[in-house]
Amino acid sequence: MATKTKAKTKKSTPKTTATAARKPAAKTTRKPVAAKSARKSTRVSAKTPSSQPATHNSRDRYIPQKIEPKWQKKWAADRLYRAEVDPSRPKFYALTMLPYPSGELHIGHWYAMTPSDARARFMRMQGFNVMFPMGFDAFGLPAENAAIQRGIHPKKWTYANIERMRQQLRSMGAMFDWEREAVSADPEYYRWTQWFFAQLFKHGLAYKKMSPVDWCPKDNTTLAREQVWGEDRRCERCGTPVIKKNLAQWFFKITDYAEELLDFDGTDWPERVRLLQTNWVGRSEGAEVTFHSEHEDPITVFTTRPDTLWGATFMVLAPEHPLVLKLTSPDRKAEVETYVAEATRQSDIQREAADREKSGVFIGAYAINPVNGARIPIWTADYVLMTYGTGAIMGVPAHDERDFAFARKFSLPIPVVIAPPGWDGHPLKEAYHGEGVMVNSGAFDGTPTSEAVAKVTKWLEERGLGKGKVTYRLRDWLISRQRYWGAPIPIVYCPTHGAVPVPDDQLPVLLPDDVEWKPTGESPLKLHPTWSKTTCPICGEPATRETDTMDTFMCSSWYQYRYLSPDYDKGPWDPKEYSYWMPVDCYTGGIEHATMHLIYTRFFTKALRDMRIVRDDEPMMQLRNQGIILGEDSDKMSKSKGNVVAPDDLVKHYGADAVRAYLMFFSQWDQGGPWNSKGIEGVVRWLNRVWKLIVEKPPKRANVETSERSNVADLRRKVHQTVRRVTRDFENFEFNTIVAALMELLNALAKMKETSVVNTPAWDEAVDAYVRMMAPITPHVAEELWAKMGKPYSIHQQPWPKHDEAAAAEDMITLVLQVNGKVRDRLQVPADIAEAEAKDKALASETVRRYLSGKTPKQVVYVAGRLVNVVV
RNA sequence: GGGGAAGUGGCGAAAUGGCAGACGCACAGGCCUUAGGAGCCUGGGGAGGCAACUCCGUGAGGGUUCGAAUCCCUCCUUCCCCA
Numbered sequence: 001m002a003t004k005t006k007a008k009t010k011k012s013t014p015k016t017t018a019t020a021a022r023k024p025a026a027k028t029t030r031k032p033v034a035a036k037s038a039r040k041s042t043r044v045s046a047k048t049p050s051s052q053p054a055t056h057n058s059r060d061r062y063i064p065q066k067i068e069p070k071w072q073k074k075w076a077a078d079r080l081y082r083a084e085v086d087p088s089r090p091k092f093y094a095l096t097m098l099p100y101p102s103g104e105l106h107i108g109h110w111y112a113m114t115p116s117d118a119r120a121r122f123m124r125m126q127g128f129n130v131m132f133p134m135g136f137d138a139f140g141l142p143a144e145n146a147a148i149q150r151g152i153h154p155k156k157w158t159y160a161n162i163e164r165m166r167q168q169l170r171s172m173g174a175m176f177d178w179e180r181e182a183v184s185a186d187p188e189y190y191r192w193t194q195w196f197f198a199q200l201f202k203h204g205l206a207y208k209k210m211s212p213v214d215w216c217p218k219d220n221t222t223l224a225r226e227q228v229w230g231e232d233r234r235c236e237r238c239g240t241p242v243i244k245k246n247l248a249q250w251f252f253k254i255t256d257y258a259e260e261l262l263d264f265d266g267t268d269w270p271e272r273v274r275l276l277q278t279n280w281v282g283r284s285e286g287a288e289v290t291f292h293s294e295h296e297d298p299i300t301v302f303t304t305r306p307d308t309l310w311g312a313t314f315m316v317l318a319p320e321h322p323l324v325l326k327l328t329s330p331d332r333k334a335e336v337e338t339y340v341a342e343a344t345r346q347s348d349i350q351r352e353a354a355d356r357e358k359s360g361v362f363i364g365a366y367a368i369n370p371v372n373g374a375r376i377p378i379w380t381a382d383y384v385l386m387t388y389g390t391g392a393i394m395g396v397p398a399h400d401e402r403d404f405a406f407a408r409k410f411s412l413p414i415p416v417v418i419a420p421p422g423w424d425g426h427p428l429k430e431a432y433h434g435e436g437v438m439v440n441s442g443a444f445d446g447t448p449t450s451e452a453v454a455k456v457t458k459w460l461e462e463r464g465l466g467k468g469k470v471t472y473r474l475r476d477w478l479i480s481r482q483r484y485w486g487a488p489i490p491i492v493y494c495p496t497h498g499a500v501p502v503p504d505d506q507l508p509v510l511l512p513d514d515v516e517w518k519p520t521g522e523s524p525l526k527l528h529p530t531w532s533k534t535t536c537p538i539c540g541e542p543a544t545r546e547t548d549t550m551d552t553f554m555c556s557s558w559y560q561y562r563y564l565s566p567d568y569d570k571g572p573w574d575p576k577e578y579s580y581w582m583p584v585d586c587y588t589g590g591i592e593h594a595t596m597h598l599i600y601t602r603f604f605t606k607a608l609r610d611m612r613i614v615r616d617d618e619p620m621m622q623l624r625n626q627g628i629i630l631g632e633d634s635d636k637m638s639k640s641k642g643n644v645v646a647p648d649d650l651v652k653h654y655g656a657d658a659v660r661a662y663l664m665f666f667s668q669w670d671q672g673g674p675w676n677s678k679g680i681e682g683v684v685r686w687l688n689r690v691w692k693l694i695v696e697k698p699p700k701r702a703n704v705e706t707s708e709r710s711n712v713a714d715l716r717r718k719v720h721q722t723v724r725r726v727t728r729d730f731e732n733f734e735f736n737t738i739v740a741a742l743m744e745l746l747n748a749l750a751k752m753k754e755t756s757v758v759n760t761p762a763w764d765e766a767v768d769a770y771v772r773m774m775a776p777i778t779p780h781v782a783e784e785l786w787a788k789m790g791k792p793y794s795i796h797q798q799p800w801p802k803h804d805e806a807a808a809a810e811d812m813i814t815l816v817l818q819v820n821g822k823v824r825d826r827l828q829v830p831a832d833i834a835e836a837e838a839k840d841k842a843l844a845s846e847t848v849r850r851y852l853s854g855k856t857p858k859q860v861v862y863v864a865g866r867l868v869n870v871v872v
Numbered sequence: 873g874g875g876g877a878a879g880u881g882g883c884g885a886a887a888u889g890g891c892a893g894a895c896g897c898a899c900a901g902g903c904c905u906u907a908g909g910a911g912c913c914u915g916g917g918g919a920g921g922c923a924a925c926u927c928c929g930u931g932a933g934g935g936u937u938c939g940a941a942u943c944c945c946u947c948c949u950u951c952c953c954c955a
Contacts, residue, residue, distance in 0.1 A: 276953060279876095667884065681896095685896090688911095736885075741894090743896075744895060814891075818938085822939095
């Protein structure tokens with residue numbers, strides 16, 4: 001799958017588009033200056049000290065604080081990063097996850113966004129028409145908490161934060177197309193969030209039901225299953241342990257898409273995310289089997305191992321199971337009721353813990369095992385959950401750990417029905433769930449595990465005892481939130497017509513501004529005196545509004561579409577924009593959203609497709625995740641630990657380009673790692689040296705002793721090898737080695753600047769390619785150097801350099817000579833040396849002969865261009 | 873308990889079957905300088921040796937291979953997800 005998409009990306013990089021990308025640049029060129037040599041262009045720039053500050057020192061120094069705001073202003077004024085529909089050019093929709101406007105852009109945002117920006121810039125230089133939008137996921141709890149704590153209105157707090165963060169985002173020098181900015185809390189945005197809700201409702205994909213849901217007592221709201229984290233089930237936002245509440249809540253039927261969500265065909269997503277989502281969906285194949293009580297009450301169970309049915313020696317009903325009270329015999333009633341009352345007070349997680357001492361009570365009733373007519377006792381026990389499967393299980397102690405522990409505790413029989421290989425017929429010491437052969441199972445005896453499930457399922461179906469069934473762990477998405485700062489759910493409750501969606505022409509259902517916050521835990525919308533009073537859209541009689549708002553993940557499930565046309569008011573997006581830009585070609589962001597946002601947005605696109613609103617099966621074709629950037633102490637950054645790195649301070653001190661370059665340099669992007677305040681000085685040094693390489697005059701004396709011809713070839717080889725390497729690494733998101741390769745090339749160029757090669761066209765070619773390659777990573781200094789070289793504005797509209805395979809080829813190589821796999825000698829040989837000659841040279845080597853000590857080689861291994869290994 | 877990822881100098885890392893440690897940080901020595909917290913040059917995996925050189929070395933152990941940081945098996949440690 002991954003290779004398929006990769007190949008596609010490569011193929012769709014047509015040479016012709018590189019020329020197309022150059023066109024606008026040519027238009028804006030005032031005076032195309034063909035710099036004949038670096039020396040010459042240096043002189044030109046020396047005469048025009050345009051951007052340079054007046055210092056006592058007349059030297060032209062790299063001062064990022066001067067050049068960065070200057071270029072940012074010019075780029076914005078020129079709408080340099082404006083992305084417009086242009087069917088004559090191949091499009092590339094690059095998207096990075098939009099931030100929540102918390103009020104402070106942290107280094108994690110920089111780490112997510114600036115490499116994404118560099119990649120988008122690279123694609124632009126590759127000839128694509130690139131759209132790289134930005135916006136704000138502006139609804140959510142922190143705004144409301146600020147309102148309660150500090151008395152600031154959530155809207156005021158949010159929009160002030162957005163204003164501040166816009167400025168911070170601009171300091172990155174990213175190629176965001178700000179004309180496409182979307183803010184999810186704008187009425188023009190949430191009008192469509194509500195419209196989508198209504199569409200889902202009309203298509204039966206949104207429904208309300210009473211159910212035990214997770215409730216965060218601190219944030220006073222329900223949470224989706226995905227927003228409850230960890231073993232002890234804490235709120236994803238505030239870390240408070242959640243409790244169960246029985247409430248009428250709105251859900252989206254994401255479970256309708258369980259099967260399709262497992263299919264990633266055609267997308268290039270990391271294996272890790274696919275695995276997380278696959279496990280989250282939790283498909284399990286098995287069979288539903290119906291047992292009956294002695295009084296003919298059907299009790300259906302789901303099992304992944306119908307082949308173990310003959311080993312069922314008891315049944316367990318969840319304490320909440322409706323049959324528990326019905327089937328309990330009078331003499332057991334008191335005991336069972338006490339147990340049920342106790343069990344329902346426990347949390348699911350306590351109840352399910354595998355290592356916990358099992359508890360349960362016999363309810364005084366029996367069931368008949370449909371496969372062998374065995375009369376087996378029915379128990380109720382808290383390790384069976386009502387919310388899981390059918391709320392009832394068959395107990396097969398020999399082949400299930402928990403059933404085994406239960407049977408041991410209550411002295412129930414443990415008959416083996418799957419014989420492990422080499423089983424001696426003795427009782428098992430622990431539950432066995434490996435491969436084996438069916439035993440004690442009537443006609444099925446001897447059936448190996450590999451065929452058993454299918455055969456038994458077929459047999460059950462033929463006899464009407466059960467049927468094959470696939471179940472999923474995935475639950476429907478709970479989207480009701482009992483809070484104010486979110487998109488109101490556009491539903492009206494009419495005494496006659498029930499839940500009625502607000503008609504499209506009455507959207508948006510606006511949030512009222514005049515609300516009060518009381519720490520009662522009630523939604524302010526519920527406390528508002530008039531807001532919820534309305535009339536029924538169908539009959540016009542008095543009716544009330546739904547006061548719950550939507551989970552903010554609903555807003556972010558479709559934002560990639562709103563960027564297409566954030567001002568469009570005839571629909572959620574302009575179809576012309578849609579048909580050109582969608583789907584998203586490359587999506588970047590944190591992996592922490594694997595089972596939340598990233599699964600919701602896939603569901604959303606699939607649901608829209610089935611409602612014929614979009615044509616795509618998947619919203620984002622390629623996904624890449626960055627790692628987490630840690631504090632200098634290798635701990636997670638947090639204010640309480642005092643290890644937070646503030647990007648604003650870094651920009652002020654080192655400039656945005658250095659921060660960008662360091663974030664890309666210090667580690668593999670998807671790996672993250674600790675910040676190092678000394679490490680960034682290395683890239684600062686790099687940028688200073690690049691500056692000097694290009695701006696400062698070369699030394700007067702040219703080294704006449706070196707042969708110019710070989711120097712030119714060496715220079716071009718290094719340059720073209722670097723272009724090849726950097727291009728490949730950009731394609732693969734390997735940003736750290738890009739910066740390393742550029743540093744390496746600089747080291748080589750700095751040495752060569754001392755030689756006469758500096759007066760050759762090869763030098764100009766080198767410097768030209770160098771600045772182009774820097775441009776995606778350090779856009780400001782690249783633009784400044786480009787201008788100083790007298791090249792036409794803007795570097796960011798230039799094509800990416802192409803490497804010349806012939807120039808990059810080595811003519812001499814180091815041939816490694818090994819004896820028995822150990823390096824013993826090295827020879828400089830022509831790269832195109834023939835195998836026979838290489839072997840001869842190896843055997844002729846004095847060192848090799850010494851290690852052979854007269855023995856005849858058994859084998860001589862030759863690896864072209866690399867080594868000869870002589871084996872004795 | 874299940875699944876996944878990772879483990880390489882003092883540190884961040886590079887090398888994905890073929891010269892281990894590219895690039896950078898820190899450190900050491902030198903140059904330049906009135907000065908250096910600037911810049912430039914040089915050196916740094918470990919052990920032995922004046923040296924050429926030798927041996928050892930990618931969490932541990934085993935295996936495959938002419939050849940393994942890289943592939944396979946077992947184990948240890950750390951992190952993530954699920955239970």
